[in-house]
Amino acid sequence: MATQHQVKTRQFSTHIDIPAEKRAELIEMLNQSLADTLDLYTQVKQAHWNVKGTDFYQLHILFDEIAGEVEPFVDLLAERATLLGGYATGTARMAAENSALPEYPTEAVEGLQHLNALIERFGLYCGRIRQAIDDSDHLGDPSTADLYTEISRVVDKRLWFLEAHVQKLV
């Protein structure tokens, strides 16, 4: 069986006009984001299912709306990796192994605990996506940068929706 590194760096022939070394870096970055995004998506669903308290209904609905916006990015990132000649590493196990996000806190019960857990994770995720915009630009792939920009706009906005529940004047 191929090692994880061999699987991750697998490349297929393509006529796309981005040099193989740059594509390798782009594919690695996209697979990293794929893992982060699958993890984030399931964590938002976890909050959707398990939230309790007086704000249950509005948070239950909000978390599902957010999950519904994050989920399509999983497919877009995976397909960007494969169209660049790469191999998408997108099973739940692969995502769990590769994700840079902390695991969801099982102690979270009340709405505020779920909000704080998601705010922390969205903050991290938004930063990683913003970095990926720059990195794809430097690797000479404006289309990947554009995909990351699209994701960035959505998740920044959703971070605001989460944070507005707890924001204080500074």
Ligand SMILES: [Fe+2]
């Ligand atoms: Fe549901």
